[in-house]
Amino acid sequence: xxxxxxxxxxxxxxxxxxxxxxxxxxxxxxxxxxxxxxxxxxxxxxxxxxxxxxxxxxxxxxxxxxxxxxxxxxxxxxxxxxxxxxxxxxxxxxxxxxxxxxxxxxxxxxxxxxxxxxxxxxxxxxxxxxxxxxxxxxxxxxxxxxxxxxxxxxxxxxxxxxxxxxxxxxxxxxxxxxxxxxxxxxxxxxxxxxxxx
Amino acid sequence: xxxxxxxxxxxxxxxxxxxxxxxxxxxxxxxxxxxxxxxxxxxxxxxxxxxxxxxxxxxxxxxxxxxxxxxxxxxxxxxxxxxxxxxxxxxxxxxxxxxxxxxxxxxxxxxxxxxxxxxxxxxxxxxxxxxxxxxxxxxxxxxxxxxxxxxxxxxxxxxxxxxxxxxxxxxxxxxxxxxxxxxxxxxxxxxxxxxxx
Numbered sequence: 001x002x003x004x005x006x007x008x009x010x011x012x013x014x015x016x017x018x019x020x021x022x023x024x025x026x027x028x029x030x031x032x033x034x035x036x037x038x039x040x041x042x043x044x045x046x047x048x049x050x051x052x053x054x055x056x057x058x059x060x061x062x063x064x065x066x067x068x069x070x071x072x073x074x075x076x077x078x079x080x081x082x083x084x085x086x087x088x089x090x091x092x093x094x095x096x097x098x099x100x101x102x103x104x105x106x107x108x109x110x111x112x113x114x115x116x117x118x119x120x121x122x123x124x125x126x127x128x129x130x131x132x133x134x135x136x137x138x139x140x141x142x143x144x145x146x147x148x149x150x151x152x153x154x155x156x157x158x159x160x161x162x163x164x165x166x167x168x169x170x171x172x173x174x175x176x177x178x179x180x181x182x183x184x185x186x187x188x189x190x191x192x193x194x195x196x197x
Numbered sequence: 198x199x200x201x202x203x204x205x206x207x208x209x210x211x212x213x214x215x216x217x218x219x220x221x222x223x224x225x226x227x228x229x230x231x232x233x234x235x236x237x238x239x240x241x242x243x244x245x246x247x248x249x250x251x252x253x254x255x256x257x258x259x260x261x262x263x264x265x266x267x268x269x270x271x272x273x274x275x276x277x278x279x280x281x282x283x284x285x286x287x288x289x290x291x292x293x294x295x296x297x298x299x300x301x302x303x304x305x306x307x308x309x310x311x312x313x314x315x316x317x318x319x320x321x322x323x324x325x326x327x328x329x330x331x332x333x334x335x336x337x338x339x340x341x342x343x344x345x346x347x348x349x350x351x352x353x354x355x356x357x358x359x360x361x362x363x364x365x366x367x368x369x370x371x372x373x374x375x376x377x378x379x380x381x382x383x384x385x386x387x388x389x390x391x392x393x394x
Contacts, residue, residue, distance in 0.1 A: 050257050060247050060367040064380055071387060170257040183261055186383045190268060 005195045007036045008176040010164055012043035013097075013110075014090040016056075016069050016082065019118040021173040021185040022110065023078045028192055038110055040097040041161040042090070043172050049162070050170040056087060072185070085123040092130065095148040098156045112137055202392045204233045205373040207361055209240035210294075210307075211287040213253075213266050213279065216315040218370040218382040219307065220275045225389055235307055237294040238358040239287070240369050246359070247367040253284060269382070282320040289327065292345040295353045309334055 009025060011018040025036045047054050055061035066082050073080035093113055100109035116122045116133055123129050131141040147153065164174070168181055175182040175191040182191050206222060208215040222233045244251050252258035263279050270277035290310055297306035313319045313330055320326050328338040344350065361371070365378055372379040372388040379388045 050255075052255070052258075058247075058249070058367075060362075060365060061249075063365060064367070064378065067378070068380070068384070075387070165257075168257060168260060170255075170261070181261065181264070183265070184383075186381075187265070190272070 004032070004034050005177050005197070007191060007195050008039050009036050010039045010041050010169055010172055010174040010176070011110075012041055012046075012090055012172050013093050013113045013117050013124075014043055014088045015172040016065075016080075016118055017072075017185045018173040019080070019114045020069070020072055020076065020078070021175075021188060022114050023076060024185070024188050026111075032196070034195075038106055039160065039164070040094050040101070040106075040157065041164045041169070041172065042094050042157055044089075044091070045158070045161045046165055046170065046172075049165050052170060054171075079119045081119065081121050083117050084121045085125055088117050089125050092145070092148055093124065095153050095157050096134075096144065098153050098160070099144065099147045109137070201229070201231050202374050202394070204388060204392050205236050206233050207236045207238050207366055207369055207371040207373070208307075209238055209243075209287055209369050210290050210310045210314050210321075211240055211285045212369040213262075213277075213315055214269075214382045215370040216277070216311045217266070217269055217273065217275070218372075218385060219311050220273060221382070221385050223308075225385075229393070231392075235303055236357065236361070237291050237298070237303075237354065238361045238366070238369065239291050239354055241286075241288070242355070242358045243362055243367065243369075246362050249367060251368075276316045278316065278318050280314050281318045282322055285314050286322050289342070289345055290321065292350050292354050293331075293341065295350050295357070296341065296344045306334070 007025075009021065011022065013019075028034075029036055043054075055065045069080070069082060097106060097109060097113075100106040112133075113124075117124060122133065124133070131145075134141040134144050167176070169176075169183075171183055173183075173185055175187070177191060177194040180194055182188075182194075204222075206218065208219065210216075225231075226233055240251075252262045266277070266279060294303060294306055294310075297303040309330075310321075314321060319330065321330070328342070331338040331341050364373070366373075366380075368380055370380075370382055372384070374388060374391040377391055379385075379391075
């Protein structure tokens with residue numbers, strides 16, 4: 001029997017292709033009874049460091065991307081809609097994901113926020129909606145926001161993002177299996193094969 | 198029985214992912230006994246118009262792309278190597294492809310140049326190698342180069358590239374089936390399904 005290799009999944013809630021990947025990873029985890037390691041990064045910062053204009057902010061690419069996302073989501077037979085308030089500004093959400101790691105509820109946190117952004121199309125850029133959403137997750141918005149604004153948490157997310165860039169990561173979703181790096185939800189079949197090899 | 202829809206394949210010999218797509222299209226044409234319509238464009242011009250830095254000229258993206266290409270080529274079980282003289286400057290080759298369309302040998306021309314660039318890793322940027330290569334195709338280099346430098350041919354390639362951009366095309370390979378546009382060799386399965394639907 002082969003030893004299943006660890007999959008690191010670099011994501012940002014702002015990235016719709018990360019949402020697509022997330023749904024397929026959840027399916028893979030369920031089928032294979034293994035856990036994928038979710039690695040939050042701040043994608044806007046990563047793009048800035050790598051000097052990349054994301055597809056969603058490039059007129060021709062964005063127009064194509066919106067159709068491509070729908071096509072891929074339909075193929076996966078998953079619930080999905082392009083967020084009406086795109087781009088989703090996720091600095092608070094991603095800092096919050098670091099808090100969620102430290103407090104042991106990242107998995108639930110990620111599920112909820114991916115759904116909020118890419119199924120329910122919530123305006124997460126609106127502070128009030130963000131706070132209400134935290135409350136619905138049984139979090140105290142005030143104390144959670146205080147935690148995610150802690151300079152240590154800010155640095156932690158920044159370091160995770162910088163370390164990802166140093167590994168050669170320049171976008172989301174990215175997957176790392178051993179020494180191999182895979183970019184894009186459309187490379188997931190290769191990722192799963194590598195992990196099970 | 199459903200009517201098979203036409204596939205337009207927008208390519209440039211300079212694009213390694215176009216080469217990957219080309220190999221799969223040839224296989225598809227053979228299996229399904231249908232012809233795909235090859236549409237030459239000048240990719241460097243298209244990228245300039247769309248204000249896109251191609252992955253091959255971006256340090257992190259290029260490093261990743263080289264590995265990704267090899268992975269995809271291995272998966273397809275095709276002959277492939279990344280051109281040692283990358284970037285392959287294809288303005289003459291792509292103008293030549295317009296001559297080849299007019300003279301009825303585009304199919305052979307494309308096969309030969311894709312192989313030269315992405316299997317045999319020839320230095321097509323070297324005029325002498327380019328001329329020798331034309332001679333091996335039973336073309337008279339002098340007269341062929343004269344033809345491809347004809348202002349009408351230059352305009353023809355420019356118009357094809359501009360028209361592609363106007364359709365929403367911003368890179369290669371791109372596929373058009375009816376009103377649907379697909380970008381990237383990794384979308385070929387969708388393209389083939391749409392064509393056969």
